[in-house]
Amino acid sequence: MKKIHPSITNREFKLLIKPKGLDRRSKITELSEQILKFCKKNKVDFFHLDNANTGLRNVYFYDTPGEEFRLNNIILRVRESRQNVWVDDYAEVTLKCRTHDMNKASQFNPSPQKKIKSRIRFKEEILRGDEIGSHRQIYSNNAILDAVPIDDLFDRSLSSVSKFFPxxxxxxxxxxxxxxxxxxxxNKILEACLPLGNLVFGDGVQAHCDIAIWMKSAGDPIVGELAFSYRVNDENRSPIKAHKRADKFFEKLQIELSQWLEIGSTKTALIYGKPE
Known part of the structure; x- marks a missing residue:
């Protein structure tokens, strides 16, 4: 492994989980305990959260009728936080270019117009490869708008949304x-997200670990996603040993959780019904 590319701000490892039983807390506890034992066995510190709150939100995607965003490796996603049945007045809107080609991802500018506050993230997303115990990368160039009034999102046209994202x-x-x-x-998804804890791979390389469950409605899970991610900056970009340790952990975790794993790449690909 070479030094992490200077463009990358985040590394995110993702595994799709079979949906059966994921609407039951006992199933999540079982998965969490298996991960905890696996970490102890592999001498990876896992600061487990026993009483974390589950966050709920609606998730959906916009595209043209011909799915021209997808064909251009563009994803336009809206997340609406909710408290029980109540949806918040403000949404998180993310525009990203996600592709296997880092240069192609970096060439697209997802930034919103200057007066709109946003967070820019260039992510290396690590997914399982064709075989259990392997991995592959895709790269996503993201602009994240945190508090967009739902009623003022945009008219349902490309020209309208282009006013947000030139x-x-x-x-x-x-x-x-x-x-x-x-x-x-x-086709709006109900997502339940539960933080599981923090994984430590080395100095400055500490990953947040959580599980997201996508449901058609409460009690009707479609898929789960186990993920851990960490920020990359000038201070932790060089310690290759810690990044290698995270990579190795991800590959060995697939073998440990092989009975849990769902076939596929990303949750978004499942919504589109086409590989990413």
């Missing part, structure tokens, strides 16, 4: 193209 106007897509929720307006 980079979209440079794509070779008809500016009059309508936008719609991928899969239709009933």
């Amino acid at each position: 980079g979209l106007a440079k794509l070779s897509i008809d500016k009059k193209s309508p936008l719609r929720i991928v899969g239709g307006s009933t």
